[in-house]
Amino acid sequence: MLVSTNWLRELCPVDATPEQVAAALTARGLTVDGVDRATAAGDVVLDIDIPANRPDCLGHYGIAREIAAAFGAELAPPRNLQETAAPSDELDRLVSVTIEDPELCARYTARLVREVTIGPSPQPIADRLIACGLRPINNVVDISNIVLLETGHPIHTFDYRLVNQGRIVVRAAGQATPFTTLDQLERRLEPDMLVIADDEGPVALAGVMGGADSEIGVDTTDVLIEAAWFSPLSIRRTARRLGLSTDASHRFERGMDPDGVLAAQGLAVHLLEELAGGRAVPGMVDCHPAPWTRKTLELRYQRVERLLGYDPGREAIREALSALQLAPEDGAAGRVRVLVPSYRVDLAYEADLVEEVARHLGLDRLPSTLPLTVAPSEDETVHPLAERARNILAGLGFHEAFNYSMLPEGGDRVWVPDGTLPPVALSNPIAEQLAFLRRSILPGLLQSVDLNLRRGNRDVRLFEIGRVFLPTAAAGSRPDEPLRAGLAWSGLAEPRHWSRDDRAVDLVDLSGAVSGALSHLQPGLEFREERSTLTCFHPGYAVSWRSADNRELAWAGRLHPELLARFDLPQELFLGEIDLDAVLAAGPRQFEYRPIPKVPAVSRDLSLVLGAGTGYRQVVDLLASRPAPATATFEAVDRYVGSHVAEGETGMTIRVILEPYDRTLTDEETERYRMDLIEALESSDLPVKLRA
Amino acid sequence: MLDDLLRIEREFNQALDEAGSDPDAVEAIRVRYLGRKAELTGLMKKLGTLSKEERPAAGKAINILKQKVAASLQNAADQAGNARRTARLAQERLDVTLPPRMPWTGTVHPTTHARRELESIFRGLGYTVESGPEVEDDFYNFQALNMPPEHPARDGADTFYLDGGLLLRTHTSPVQIRTMQNRKPPLKMICPGRVYRRDWDATHLPMFHQIEALVVDEGITMGDLKGTMDVVWKRYFGGRVRTRLRPAYFPFVEPGCEYDISCQVCAGDGCRICKQSGWIELGGAGMVHPAVFEAAGVDPELYTGFAFGLGIDRIAMMKYGIDDLRLLMENDTRFLRQFPL
């Protein structure tokens, strides 16, 4: 809010520069974002950020109140408060007010000023409005703005002739009906929106904006002034549904002072008489079906110390409350009772009073102590693999990337298995490309790789760790949010080096990174590779890792040539995703070391030819199923495709390593085992034969 | 004969000196003085011509000289060998200034760096690290934080809504509520995580990262909040940094405040970065509001607590002097690789 320091000085004269006032207000929670000496001639304008809980400071008077408290200065009494608000017969004949729902409108006051002459405002009034960022229009409209800016309480002025017989009814619109507001836009009122109506229909949208049909015009002579209290909830709903936020609705939805209507009416009438040549009809219609009682609140002195960490002393506490016009009195033992002013809608809890004391005394008085609390926990909720995965993947040479959790429509369709439930949609996305919650990390990484390749960064190794959002079948329930790690690799397989030729990355490299990560993530985790059917990958170059209990732990592949073409990428890209939740669930509970053997291992090589379509894993599975005289492991030591084997066949040397624990194997035992393996291979259905 | 021995020794020493560390010359001297035709060998054979009395002393003298000669020769041969090896090794060398064969080296994101550093500071102070869902409902994101429906403070939250009354959390505070519901005080926790706001311009991203800290116990005060800030920010930004609290309104704390640290660029004198104020605003803080305690099932009469929040991305930017927010989400490897593990 823009605030004139000239105006403030009239309401509370203090011997301080605008900067000093700004600092004092900031220290009290009214943050001054700017001190402007340039915009308004002869005035200094403060830009103050008024917190949502201090609607009393949405006018100069409320801010002057804070300045008075801060500097111990005298605050001017509200201007021209009418000595009597009693209704008069004359007014009663001209104006009547009915409130249909006191919950929505607790108080409605009306006054009438006649014989007004519409014209421009005098320069000092215009200057004030301009300083506060408003445009002068005519004296009557300007006066309602001046009242708003000074008292903080919005008023509305009607052309009396256009309100049928002055009979005002405050009611719900009752039916969906079109209504043209002051800004000449036709809006659709909904049945529960609160309106000000006369016999014939709505004349104003209560607390939000007046109607075009009862607007003050150049020929207006009789001005009907409304000052009322409307329910914050009702005003906020209406303003929000119509997409219409005004100075008035902004204030009413934060909670106005039900007694503030008096000062507002008083000032409005005074100015209409003084500046527009009007003549007030004596008295005021004050429809107040649900009068307020001022709240009392109690503060335990000792609570101040318990919350702040220091005891300012009872005297200082009472002085602070006094300075803030909270009228402290002795309460029960050890307590002070305050009478909450009707404009302080924010004071409801004892803690609120502690804050008043704290900010009046200054937060720089707080001691600097450390809590002695010791609160260890054995069930931290942070994901146990998240940081581990970051270290492992960075250790494997990947750079951590961050992408949005949102994707465009269809952005992850080919990146999830068939049958995955559709993604969660945002109701109010900020952009089309961020409209759905991602179900895979990889589309985002593909974007990042694309950006890098376009910028000429040809060696790209990226990883990202984050949640994906998988809807569950149950309606209205939160989606599952498994933690995933995504990897992307394009360009060289190894850093360029003078000692070797460049080699482009292939799927075997990326699979190695994924397998390596899996073994590091959960020591002792057992997993095996199989072919993946994800359609984002080249069908011949797609792998999936499964745990012993058949959970899918990870998947990886070469980007499908169609996607490569669609993104117009100049080189192959390999991508993989690890489901860290699945890895966590599949991992062994406890990891125990195995004693190292006391005798050396022995090995035998089997040179085989694998028929078309036979996988290495099938062969090893068969070999591993045979009884062995010691712990047996298998290594692929050589692979050959070419003229020495038939088309489609693969030459493969598999090393069988036998690791006895403490007994040396005899050559006979080892040889018998080797012969058994060969026999098993030869008698199996697999198209495998010994290489000649 | 003794004269012969003295002469032989003298000639031997002279020859050895002249041979230096030339291995061939040393070998020739060995043949000349210890070989089958060597003079010493001849003297040994002549021992029989001496009298019985003279023989033992002469034999001994010859043997002593032989040993001396052998030892000297061995020594000279060693030296010659060393010299040859040194000469050979001098020929064998690698240009050690050549680029070594390095493995790939990866990095973690600057925001991760900042988060980890802060997490380790908090862990050092005995805090646990907690997390919760990013898709939340109205209760955890707003109502339990003293923001009932239509509360004006919701305006500032710029919430992304999903179907079925769900939303993307606008802060990590829901984790505080969930933790308080699941665990009895005392509590001392931080909750780092991704949060979402419907706001996208030069200084805002629709997704960013926060850490919130919460301590709940009997006798927790706002002084404890101030002291904790002092320690955390001094450890993170260095010992000279100062912390300042300013009253501010957040529905979930009372008293509530914003906190600033002294500007790291100008050391508090005022500069462009801090808009001449000498201070940089870092986040909101305060004493947990009694209504929040009630919503989370904590007795506000028995317990007090403080909470504060901070934006990790902004703090990373301050720490590393990153001047463009977009860099954090572009993933340009020329940027990312500047932040090694």
Ligand SMILES: [Zn+2]
């Ligand atoms: Zn600065």
